[in-house]
Amino acid sequence: MDLSPVLDGFGVVLEPTNLLYCLIGVVVGMLIGVLPGLGPAATIAILLPVTIGIEPVSSIIMLAGIFYGAQYGGTITSVLLRLPGEASSVVTVFDGHALARQGRAGTALGIAAIGSFIGGTVSIVALSLLAPLVAGFALDFGPPEYTALAMLGILLVSTVSSGHRLKALIAACTGLLLATVGRDGFTGAERFTFDNLSLADGLDFVPIAMGLFGLGEILYNLEERHRATQAPVTVANVWPSKADLRQSSGAIGRGSVLGFVLGILPGGGATLSSLAAYAWEKRRAKHPERFGKGAVEGVAAPESANNAAATSSFIPLLTLGIPANATMAVIFGALLIQGVSPGPQLVTQEPELFWGVVNSMYIGNILLLIMSIPLVGLFVKILRVRATVLAPITVLITLVGVYTVNNDVFDIVLVIVFGAVGYLMKKFGFDPGPLVLAFVLGSLLEDSLRRSLLMFDGNPTGFLTRPISGVLLATFVLVILVPPVRAAIRRRAASRKELV
Numbered sequence: 001m002d003l004s005p006v007l008d009g010f011g012v013v014l015e016p017t018n019l020l021y022c023l024i025g026v027v028v029g030m031l032i033g034v035l036p037g038l039g040p041a042a043t044i045a046i047l048l049p050v051t052i053g054i055e056p057v058s059s060i061i062m063l064a065g066i067f068y069g070a071q072y073g074g075t076i077t078s079v080l081l082r083l084p085g086e087a088s089s090v091v092t093v094f095d096g097h098a099l100a101r102q103g104r105a106g107t108a109l110g111i112a113a114i115g116s117f118i119g120g121t122v123s124i125v126a127l128s129l130l131a132p133l134v135a136g137f138a139l140d141f142g143p144p145e146y147t148a149l150a151m152l153g154i155l156l157v158s159t160v161s162s163g164h165r166l167k168a169l170i171a172a173c174t175g176l177l178l179a180t181v182g183r184d185g186f187t188g189a190e191r192f193t194f195d196n197l198s199l200a201d202g203l204d205f206v207p208i209a210m211g212l213f214g215l216g217e218i219l220y221n222l223e224e225r226h227r228a229t230q231a232p233v234t235v236a237n238v239w240p241s242k243a244d245l246r247q248s249s250g251a252i253g254r255g256s257v258l259g260f261v262l263g264i265l266p267g268g269g270a271t272l273s274s275l276a277a278y279a280w281e282k283r284r285a286k287h288p289e290r291f292g293k294g295a296v297e298g299v300a301a302p303e304s305a306n307n308a309a310a311t312s313s314f315i316p317l318l319t320l321g322i323p324a325n326a327t328m329a330v331i332f333g334a335l336l337i338q339g340v341s342p343g344p345q346l347v348t349q350e351p352e353l354f355w356g357v358v359n360s361m362y363i364g365n366i367l368l369l370i371m372s373i374p375l376v377g378l379f380v381k382i383l384r385v386r387a388t389v390l391a392p393i394t395v396l397i398t399l400v401g402v403y404t405v406n407n408d409v410f411d412i413v414l415v416i417v418f419g420a421v422g423y424l425m426k427k428f429g430f431d432p433g434p435l436v437l438a439f440v441l442g443s444l445l446e447d448s449l450r451r452s453l454l455m456f457d458g459n460p461t462g463f464l465t466r467p468i469s470g471v472l473l474a475t476f477v478l479v480i481l482v483p484p485v486r487a488a489i490r491r492r493a494a495s496r497k498e499l500v
Contacts, residue, residue, distance in 0.1 A: 157434045
């Protein structure tokens, strides 16, 4: 492996401007993690117009910092207030707040900060080693391979991610339908435009993301945040004891590896990784009854896993051009706005951007480790700001921001429409993530599928004649078959127990 691009990447990150944007990103990310409801996907979507006037490397460094910084911030409210700022911090509540009630809030926050730093660092090192290999492998990808990969990605998002699978599938199908709006790229025929010239070029990603994640989340959170916030517990010594470090070291290591692997999968991400890591530690523990009552492993494992997953999510985005989760889809949109096409060629054609973003995560994790504990008091005070004050300001920024992208009033209309759609989706238990990911992958899927069928003279069995697409399609079939087969086995086992 040629290390010169990697070293050049550190040179890019250590430029004062990029260091400043890295600092801004992680601070904003921590702040967003502390504020319940307004997650990194919504924040990045709202900030998309701001990135237009910033250099591509600086803007992506900042957005990446927001993403993994939010994982740190969500821990603070989970431990102190029993209020997870991020979905990925939900399981941290169980043992983190229990430790806080025992007067060990500092221990919980210290373990979380150390676990987050180690998990993120392990994932960054693995990302640095693995991403160029994946990019080299992806150079063999043609239309059939991208077709199979896009199909698998959409399916995994709908089945692997947490939540109701049928609702996730419905959201994904809606996203695929929205991706077909506009002129057909092959025939030039207009589809679902209803003779509206503003729809002739298709729907733009930015107003959809800003509507679903930005405006939709704000409307939903205004309705939900009527419960009173309990007084935070005091934070004493923030450095864990040697016994705590020894007890949590295995959980941190296992959580880091598991988070890295699950973060690469479409639909995996930080939330699923934290849940899986917590379940794994509880299952292998000699005394699982400790979990939920203040087990340090119950904080260390999920916090290591969610930060590792947040970092490894960049592998499929940067090397294949496939976003693994909703936040990656928004960052994908930011790259396209900057005129950067993520994919196999990014490592060789844009080495400064690729290695600059990857190496900025080393710096960002160090900054987060240094700041995570001293800023606890400030973030708890920010929680007391009323939502009725923050929400109107955020809505105004969202609407002004989306207008500045294309200077088109129709984009404001789209934001309002998709904001209402996003609110209703959250209200009825639909995750907007699969919709956005399917929308992003829809164009790739349609274009690759039609090119593939042209290559194979309309014969769909041609996909099976190519090794990579054949393996991906076989994996696609397995993902479909595993849930019903597993359910059938469970029903059979349950019926046998009843007979006995």
